[in-house]
Amino acid sequence: MSDLVIYFSRSGENYFGGELKNIEKGNTEVIAEYIQEFTSADLFKVEPAVEYPADYMECIDVAKKEQQKDARPELKQSLDDISSYDTVYIGFPNWWGTLPMPMFTQLEKLDFNGKTVKPFVTHEGSGFGSSQKDLKKLCQGADIKNGLSIPGASVYDVKDTVKAWIDE
Numbered sequence: 001m002s003d004l005v006i007y008f009s010r011s012g013e014n015y016f017g018g019e020l021k022n023i024e025k026g027n028t029e030v031i032a033e034y035i036q037e038f039t040s041a042d043l044f045k046v047e048p049a050v051e052y053p054a055d056y057m058e059c060i061d062v063a064k065k066e067q068q069k070d071a072r073p074e075l076k077q078s079l080d081d082i083s084s085y086d087t088v089y090i091g092f093p094n095w096w097g098t099l100p101m102p103m104f105t106q107l108e109k110l111d112f113n114g115k116t117v118k119p120f121v122t123h124e125g126s127g128f129g130s131s132q133k134d135l136k137k138l139c140q141g142a143d144i145k146n147g148l149s150i151p152g153a154s155v156y157d158v159k160d161t162v163k164a165w166i167d168e
């Protein structure tokens, strides 16, 4: 049995300690790739059919509206079967206090019975917010382990922390 990482991550303009910067690779993706390096996990990136704006301010506006509507944005491609995995890492940025809505679209399609779930989040100060409560609903039947919370600006400095968390 092998491991799987299901994650969402957005490149483009983002805030780093109060400063707007353009990044080619999203923060959560950096962590997802460390996990792949340490565990040989398969990676599945959740991508909405309609991309979020690269402009930060536009993006936070679109994301807020989606959350208010409890939307389930369509995905470019979705994963339907995780029966061949036993540990599933679930990673996402904190968006307005919880997971980005495309993660709801994806996770609701999957059967988590008997799986071990290890959640990780990147954020700009709010940690997991209320996402752990949402994950309990989204991953019913899973054994949800201790989560890993990483400030977005420090993803290139936390490889050892990620390794220690994987080994917990």
Ligand SMILES: Cc1cc2nc3c(=O)[nH]c(=O)nc-3n(C[C@H](O)[C@H](O)[C@H](O)COP(=O)(O)O)c2cc1C
Residues within 6 Å of the ligand: 008, 009, 010, 011, 014, 015, 025, 026, 027, 028, 029, 056, 059, 060, 061, 063, 064, 092, 093, 094, 095, 096, 097, 098, 122, 123, 124, 125, 126, 127, 151, 152, 153
């Ligand atoms: C739409 C949007 C909403 C966000 N909401 C929050 C938030 O509520 N709390 C927080 O700490 N950070 C928030 N952030 C910051 C991101 O969580 C943080 O920059 C994260 O590391 C981005 O990960 P990514 O590069 O993998 O997409 C938000 C960012 C965006 C784009």
